[in-house]
Amino acid sequence: MHALEKGPDAHRDLPADVRESPLFNADLAPVPESQRNWTTYNFAALWISMAHCIPTYMMAGGLIAVGMNWWQALLTIALGNIIVLAPILLNAHPGTKYGIPFPVLARASFGTAGANIPAVLRAIVACGWFGIQTYIGGEAVRTFIVALWPDFANLGGGMQLLPGLPLPSALTFLLFWGLNILIIYRGMNAVRVFENWAAPIVLVFAAVLLWWTVDRAGGLGPMLEQPSQFATFGDFWKVFVPSLTGMIGFWATLSLNIPDFTRYGRGQREQMLGQTLGLPTTMIAFSAMGVIITSASMAILKGVDVKHLWDPVYLLSQLTSATPPAGLSEPLIASAGMRVAVAIVSLLGVAIATVSVNIAANVVSPANDFANLAPKRISFKTGGLITGILGIAIHPWLLLSSADVYIFNWLIGYSALLGPIAGIMIADYFLIRGRTLDVNDLYRPDGQYGGTNPIAVWALVAGVLPNVPGFLRSTKMAFAQGIPQVFEDLYVYAWFTGFLLSGAVYFLWTRARRAGIAAA
Numbered sequence: 001m002h003a004l005e006k007g008p009d010a011h012r013d014l015p016a017d018v019r020e021s022p023l024f025n026a027d028l029a030p031v032p033e034s035q036r037n038w039t040t041y042n043f044a045a046l047w048i049s050m051a052h053c054i055p056t057y058m059m060a061g062g063l064i065a066v067g068m069n070w071w072q073a074l075l076t077i078a079l080g081n082i083i084v085l086a087p088i089l090l091n092a093h094p095g096t097k098y099g100i101p102f103p104v105l106a107r108a109s110f111g112t113a114g115a116n117i118p119a120v121l122r123a124i125v126a127c128g129w130f131g132i133q134t135y136i137g138g139e140a141v142r143t144f145i146v147a148l149w150p151d152f153a154n155l156g157g158g159m160q161l162l163p164g165l166p167l168p169s170a171l172t173f174l175l176f177w178g179l180n181i182l183i184i185y186r187g188m189n190a191v192r193v194f195e196n197w198a199a200p201i202v203l204v205f206a207a208v209l210l211w212w213t214v215d216r217a218g219g220l221g222p223m224l225e226q227p228s229q230f231a232t233f234g235d236f237w238k239v240f241v242p243s244l245t246g247m248i249g250f251w252a253t254l255s256l257n258i259p260d261f262t263r264y265g266r267g268q269r270e271q272m273l274g275q276t277l278g279l280p281t282t283m284i285a286f287s288a289m290g291v292i293i294t295s296a297s298m299a300i301l302k303g304v305d306v307k308h309l310w311d312p313v314y315l316l317s318q319l320t321s322a323t324p325p326a327g328l329s330e331p332l333i334a335s336a337g338m339r340v341a342v343a344i345v346s347l348l349g350v351a352i353a354t355v356s357v358n359i360a361a362n363v364v365s366p367a368n369d370f371a372n373l374a375p376k377r378i379s380f381k382t383g384g385l386i387t388g389i390l391g392i393a394i395h396p397w398l399l400l401s402s403a404d405v406y407i408f409n410w411l412i413g414y415s416a417l418l419g420p421i422a423g424i425m426i427a428d429y430f431l432i433r434g435r436t437l438d439v440n441d442l443y444r445p446d447g448q449y450g451g452t453n454p455i456a457v458w459a460l461v462a463g464v465l466p467n468v469p470g471f472l473r474s475t476k477m478a479f480a481q482g483i484p485q486v487f488e489d490l491y492v493y494a495w496f497t498g499f500l501l502s503g504a505v506y507f508l509w510t511r512a513r514r515a516g517i518a519a520a
Contacts (some may be wrong), residue, residue, distance in 0.1 A: 015440055023112055024443045025375040031099035031263045038264040043274025046261060049356040051282035052202040054136050054312060057290040061310030066239050067229035070291050076240060077287050080247025081280040087255040087422045089272055094429055095259025096271050098439050102257035102365060103372035107442045107449050109428035114452030116373055118421040122256050123366035125414045127387050130362035131396030134180060137354035138173035140313045144347045147320040164397060177388060183359055184384035205349035210289050213296035221295030242492035249415030249495055255422050257365035303327030316346040363387055413471050416494035420463030423503030424456050431507050455509045463502030467494045
């Protein structure tokens with residue numbers, strides 16, 4: 001897939017000044033039509049493999065924990081993913097039409113130099129997500145090792161190899177980190193192959209766990225009968241809106257850099273159909289599987305706090321443990337050999353699920369984005385390594401320290417940055433340029449897109465600024481508590497307000513400038 005030709009004849013159809021431009025390298029180059037081979041299945045498999053991850057599985061649990069019943073939680077997830085599908089499909093169009101990645105597309109609206117602003121913002125968010133997924137995968141490895149080798153949990157005593165992480169967690173985090181980096185260095189074709197076979201395998205593993213829990217519980221469990229904890233619609237709305245924004249924020253990242261994938265698509269029909277079939281349906285179905293598995297687990301593990309049951313790694317660790325769970329007199333699986341077999345298979349399933357989403361969602365974009373900073377010096381692989389290093393430096397385990405930090409400071413916080421960028425790019429491509437780009441000029445520093453477009457920068461500022469006071473309030477810092485409540489109320493709509501405000505400012509200001517130039 002990443003078969004952008006190398007060698008003396010590479011990109012021979014492009015003008016010489018484009019090939020020699022400081023804004024050009026093989027990884028950022030437009031994909032030739034002969035090499036655009038992604039089908040409907042490839043795009044569907046991409047989303048299926050990315051959506052089949054532990055955060056998706058636990059998503060409904062977080063909403064139920066704040067008071068929703070099961071169908072309200074699934075409805076919120078469905079609406080969020082249907083809404084975010086719209087900007088995903090819109091930004092996917094130029095990727096398929098012109099074969100260009102996200103940072104190159106951003107040059108059309110922000111300018112060849114200004115495009116580094118949205119590219120770096122997107123890359124930083126991706127580094128955070130890379131670290132989060134790597135930490136989740138590492139903790140899964142640690143959990144299964146402890147289930148089979150209990151003394152591993154006390155390895156090193158209180159020693160910390162990474163700040164805030166005990167030695168066992170640090171070792172498995174770095175082990176999982178290395179696996180991700182290895183796949184990156186195999187190149188983008190390895191990503192396509194991995195996503196294709198990861199998608200069905202993860203689904204099979206989840207289906208087996210669903211069958212086992214429902215069979216062992218003798219039914220679907222008690223959760224499906226629990227009522228909503230909201231007495232009025234107003235009470236529900238206060239939780240629904242930030243939750244919906246968080247659901248949109250979950251994939252707001254891909255709504256920007258989806259051209260990184262659709263540049264390899266055979267046509268618009270394939271990418272649109274594949275993504276529509278793959279994203280909302282999988283998110284809803286996998287979240288529903290999480291609800292049913294957790295509900296059945298409540299009937300099996302009656303002595304366990306339900307918040308632990310939403311974690312599939314915890315549930316699988318109980319299956320593989322020789323120690324009987326609370327409330328039971330014997331292990332869930334009596335045979336030691338079977339426990340080892342289940343642990344190995346479970347670890348494989350969790351690893352595949354986590355690696356597949358991490359590589360596709362959190363490496364491809366920042367690798368290209370960092371390459372965009374200095375195309376002649378930073379390759380895709382080097383950009384991927386930078387992503388991995390920053391993913392450690394961000395200390396992702398701190399972002400998962402509480403639901404408030406994760407949802408309000410992380411998901412909604414970065415959606416306040418990415419929503420405005422999406423609004424600007426969509427307004428530029430569809431409303432200002434009528435879906436017409438000069439691809440060669442996207443690589444020329446002195447072409448029509450050269451430099452920095454100040455309108456795009458100021459439109460981005462206009463979309464972000466209204467949400468800054470609310471973000472500061474949500475961090476609960478002492479100096480921010482004097483900020484009026486109205487800003488926190490506005491903040492829960494961060495993606496919506498940023499998207500609409502920045503898009504409108506960019507469109508109106510650009511039209512006004514063009515009208516002024518025409519009049520002169």
